[in-house]
Amino acid sequence: MHSKDTNAKNITTQINEPLFHVTKRAQISWQKSWAIRIIAIASSLVICALIIVLITGLNPLTVYSAIFDGSFSSERKIWNLLRELSMLLCVSLAVTPAFKMKFWNIGAEGQGLVGALASAACMIYLGDKLPNSNLLLVMLLSSLAAGALWGFIPAYFKAKFNTNETLFTLMMNYIAIQLVAYFVLLWENPKGSSIVGIINSSTGAGYLPVIGGKQYLLPILIVALVTGVMYIYLRYTKQGYEISVVGESQNTAKYVGINVKKVIIRTMIISGALCGLAGFLFVSGIDYTINANLIGGLGFTAIMVSWLAKFNPVYMIMSSFLIVFLDRGASEIATDFRLNESIADALTGIILFFIIGSEFFIQYQLKFRKRGNNK
């Protein structure tokens, strides 16, 4: 209909210039980029409010305050938030050097699990043989080594035979899960429960010391330390520089004489070892047990955290906070208002969608058609 109309008016002209087109921004001030992010969050809240009203009939403001309550309504909740945040951050930091090198390590789950498995094994077999400080050290080292091994294997094959690291690391996850499942049956306690209960619950051997009366404080501080070290490592060390060069262009790396294979293997050992550290923290400082679901999908969420933060460890604090905050908020509204979990997840999904989508508008801008220019 529309085209017929214009044709009738002016047969010789044929104009179908799009309403807008997309151009890449040269540079954007940080104020402007934050304004875009805030607008994105605000509009996501408006959309969510509409959905809340239309589907549940609840007052969106009470729902939003419940999301907030999910993380901040009590001291316990704040500690839980910090704990979850730091563990997610730990795994995110672990995958970051690999990602920066454009090595798609989606095996953080498995690398973390074997790390946890190594710690649990030490607690079970050495719990009464070593003093606690030595035991913790042995646990830490064996977790790092186990994670490193799980990172080394796909890296070695990548460097040697150029295998696909995505599939390889993914499959290593399943091996790790099955391995843990086997040991869970071997170590099950009490018999017949098919779980490993709290390990060394009577002796507390292999438990991280509780400092300041706060159970999670030490793991949180350890992750904070790792964040700082990773920031410096990527930015200010020769190895970090090599990672960037290899990630940007392997040809350039070869041209200046960087041993690309060595960098790939070394970086994946670091990446795997840090995943192993997360496994150690879970076993020795948080859960005191082992099961195949211990890492709980963090290895995959970490990919998003790392990307959202553009591989910058400091930004990763913010992106992992965002993810944990929304996740806790979702379960809070699900229980508070007896909503279906799916609605809560849909809401957090919408918010995340807008936040990730806002990055597009930070990179690009829309130029609308100017009518005046055509005539």
Next chain:
Amino acid sequence: MSEKRIALQLKNITKSFGDKYANKNVSLDVYHGEILSVLGENGSGKTSLMNVVAGIYTPDSGQIFIDGKEASINSPKDAFSFNVGMIHQHFKLVDVFNATENIVLGIDDEKGFDLKKARTRIIEIAGKYGFIIDPDKKIYDMSVSEKQTVEIIRVLYRGADILILDEPTAVLTPQETQVLFDVLRRMRDDGKAIIIITHKLHEVLSLSDRVAVLRKAEYVGTVITAQTNEKQLTEMMVGVKTELNIHRDEPVNPSSRLIVSDINCKNREGVTVLKNISFEAKSGEILGIAGIAGSGQRELLEAVAGLQKIESGDILYIDPKTQEKEDLRNKTPMQIRDMGVRLSFVPEDRLGMGLVGNMGIVDNMMLRSYKRGPLIFLSRKEPKYLADEIIERLHISTPDAETPVRRLSGGNVQKVLVGREIAAAPTVFMAAYPVRGLDIGASYTIYDLLNEQKQNGVAVIFVGEDLDVLIELCDRIMVLSGGTVSGIVNARQTTKEEIGLLMTKSKEDSKNAQ
């Protein structure tokens, strides 16, 4: 002549990227039955403007008229519906398909493919304009010029009346260029409007009817070829008069610096790319390497730089102080550097090999030196100092030393790379196509830098494509053909024809043998 019809008319086309204009109020027309050259330095907006016509870019403002009717072109498909076809610099062909399949690919006439019919039409088109093409030949078996032929026929097959060719001769030998020009002239006589983008003046003068000149995103003017000359066009292009003569000194005390003897090498696919190559590079001299693209130039330089394994032969380096000979054969770049051999290399692929596009100038300076110092930490102090010095000395235009180099123009990118390689105080300096894509001003800066290296007693190896430049700049020219040395000539006495013949020599011989 008076009844020439306007085929394509551009009015006030403006296109910007970020805050940079690629085209600013550019207007020009092309008639049916003429060849128009669009001439301009690099970054003057030639390709952007043509991409607007071909539907790859959408202009910010301005109008396009085709045969007098306003046209809105938003995609290459739209462009074809207006009978506009563009042949890009980088061919877009499917390697494992043959010529016919590539030509009909993507045509949706709701009749299904009839390859037999298509084949007949292709032969018809080829016959009409004098193309030489084998419709059943696979693309991977084709030479660059054959691939280009496929691209041109593809566009004609779709019924294009307005043809745009982006730097069509960049990859061709002089002989192939002549064949292409003959074909283009025949198409012109058939009433097609042909636009060729180029920065080679002699081609403009020999081929086109009119020349439109762009300078720094703006339209300078159009002149009739018969009424102009190189000098006027250069002035229009660069704004100020540029000397066409390249400076050349006599070599001072040349002595052997690099002796390559009988090297053979295979590429990753196991195909022999270098056959019994022997030559000598002398200090204080520029050795040019000429050849059709892909004759082994890249592999040769990479073999010397330690990036390409060789099967047999020796690469001997003679230390200028001790006169000791060291074998560089199959050493890694790191080992070569550790031996104290100061070898600098400006590779063909600047952003993909010589530099890291997403890093700033400082971090790119560091590529060669980041390992220095005993600590595990980087020191950005010296690279920063070096970056500032190079920016100032080579007049690199950049917002600051931290701006990612991929945002800089081609000439500035090259200055960063050459600057870094020279800063290493080399004794052997190799450069592959160092002025490719650069404008005249930037090219001369590079020639000056090469001459400066030569005067400092460096053995300079210059791989070039423009024969005029090779003849004016170099002392000796080695010509490669199909991975062999087909001749080494004295640049002061040779002619373009001689080099052109050497470039195709052994290829023809091997063809005859078959």
